Amino acid sequence: MSEHNKLSGAAKASYGLGAVGKDMVYMLSASYVLYYFQDILGVSAAAMGVILMVARVFDAFNDPIMGAIVAKTKTRFGKFRPWLLIGTITNAIVLYLMFSAPPTLSGSGLVAYAAVTYILWGVTYTMMDIPYWSMIPAFTEGGKEREGLTTLARSCAGVGSAIITIITVMSVSALGHIFGGADITDRDVERIGFSYFTIVIAALFVLFTVICCINVKEKSTVDMKTASIGEMFRALIQNDQAMTVVVAIVIVNCSIYITSNLVIYFFKYDFGTVGWRGAYTLFSTFGGGIQILAMMLLYPFLRRFFTSIKIYFISMGMAIAGYIMLLVLASTKMDNVYILFIPAFFIFSANGMLAVITTVFLANTVDYGELKNGRRDESVIFSMQTFVVKLASGVSAFIAALALQILQLSNDTAETTTDIDYSQGVDIMQKMGLRMTMTIIPVIGILFAIFWFKKKYILTDEKIEEISSEIAGRK
Incomplete structure (x- = not known):
């Protein structure tokens, strides 16, 4: 150039x-x-x-x-x-x-x-x-x-x-x-x-x-290929590995988004105290930082020792451990936000690494699809990523909102001025319901994604190399 x-x-x-x-x-x-x-x-x-x-x-x-x-x-x-x-x-x-x-x-x-x-x-x-x-x-x-x-x-x-x-x-x-x-x-x-x-x-x-x-100046007129819904589903039906990854992404993202939708309610109505906003901000700052570091540093570090598939299972295990720790800690009389950094480290690290790994897995399915169907559905398969993330966020928002409706959690305090400890007006059953929705439901989703992936995904590093040489041989 x-x-x-x-x-x-x-x-x-x-x-x-x-x-x-x-x-x-x-x-x-x-x-x-x-x-x-x-x-x-x-x-x-x-x-x-x-x-x-x-x-x-x-x-x-x-x-x-x-x-x-x-x-x-x-x-x-x-x-x-x-x-x-x-x-x-x-x-x-x-x-x-x-x-x-x-x-x-x-x-x-x-x-x-x-x-x-x-x-x-x-x-x-x-x-x-x-x-x-x-x-x-x-x-x-x-x-x-x-x-x-x-x-x-x-x-x-x-x-x-x-x-x-x-x-x-x-x-x-x-x-x-x-x-x-x-x-x-x-x-x-x-x-x-x-x-x-x-x-x-x-x-x-x-x-x-x-x-x-x-x-940013557009240098040239570029032909932009966009996938129709029909093409997306055709590419998925004809590429069982792409289908496997997409289902895993939807389930994992649903699990993660349920927690992210409800965490503000946890700090306001369960963790309590007048300074809940500060505690929520500290927790979110730590979690956001860990997530970015996991994408940029932890994943490349682990990749030197493990395959992407192994890191996927390690990440899932970390997320489950984090959710269980969060449930246990939330169920005690603990009121120190710094203790919550322990489960946050596991959950947010897993989120960061999974974001990278699922992109890698999707890229692998493109080569597999070319070998199996004789065409590269690159743009179609990658446009699926946006599609499934939005689908997952819609489903998880519905589940989170349904939980709030059942638990009857909302800001219905009397006309008082600020600095209220909202947790005082919430009974133990509502608190337990909230804790279980934001931890147990995601754990069930992640366990399903682990079994689904273990059973269906076949694109190991060796298999990818084999596919690449076979494609090169055809050309």
Whole structure:
């Protein structure tokens, strides 16, 4: 590659910045929309569960449609950047509206507001997410440059998610107190705080995307191949190993997301104390850091000694051990958040490594599919990853919301000012129900994924080498 065509540092940094903004917004919605509507505004958990599942499943099917629209776009600014900008601006506006429900709304009006804004949020997010990842071939020249940029963007996305995990709860509380005035209820502090916090995140999101669009130039018109739903399912049915990995990803992600949806409720209603926000923030900061370190350091370290399949089983074992420890510790009278770092280390390390390993396994199924069916379904199989992650997040949100409905956990405290120990108003059965939902159900899911994978997955390192040489021999 000539020096002249090489990607500049500014272009790389700007593209990474786009990923930070994009995943800040994604994490805010994924982690707090259930809590905002159900706990703060009082929408029934069952209604929220249905909305979240229907919206995410619809969104998963919407991905290939948006891909096809982007692929057909031709403008003087390229095919990707116009959609990136339009999607970002509309998504930022919808995000603000979603977390700023009018206080006068209640009952079915509030349910309708939640449904419309959340579905619109998903559609507008897809509008910018698809072109963001699809534009890489349009301004890189393949090989190491392309691989390096993808890795950089994935790491920056992790940073964006971690920022939201760390700052949201404390920032919302601080902004609610600043703009809400004195003597308002805790619920109003959070309602007002979320509205102002979302303005800040939405503005940063637009700013980062604008910087990305200015500094990242599309060098050429790239043919963008997008997979239809029919192609996805055909590729899966004809490739039993891809089917095995996809089922494992759905089950593992469902298990992980159930816990991440409920952990804020655990700190508020079970762990208790007036300073629950600080404890939750510490726990989330530690967990987010461990997850990133596991992806970047722990997995490469273990890979020197073990095969990817062995690391997959090690990760699953770590997750199960972490969940059991969490259940045991939560069932004692323990009130020290630092002790919870022990199960957090096991659970978040496993999450980080599984994110890397499942991508590796999916890549292996592409070669297997080529040998078996005589064609490489690379783009189809990798577009499945987004599809199944969204599907899993919809199913897990529904399960988490159903648990909250059954346990009747919500912020129904009297009109009192802030600094409340919410755990005082929750009985032991509700607490045990919450603990078991966020630990035992994920353990059952992970055990199923272990047995499923052990029985069905055959692509060992030796088998992959064998397949590669057979494909090379055919050519």
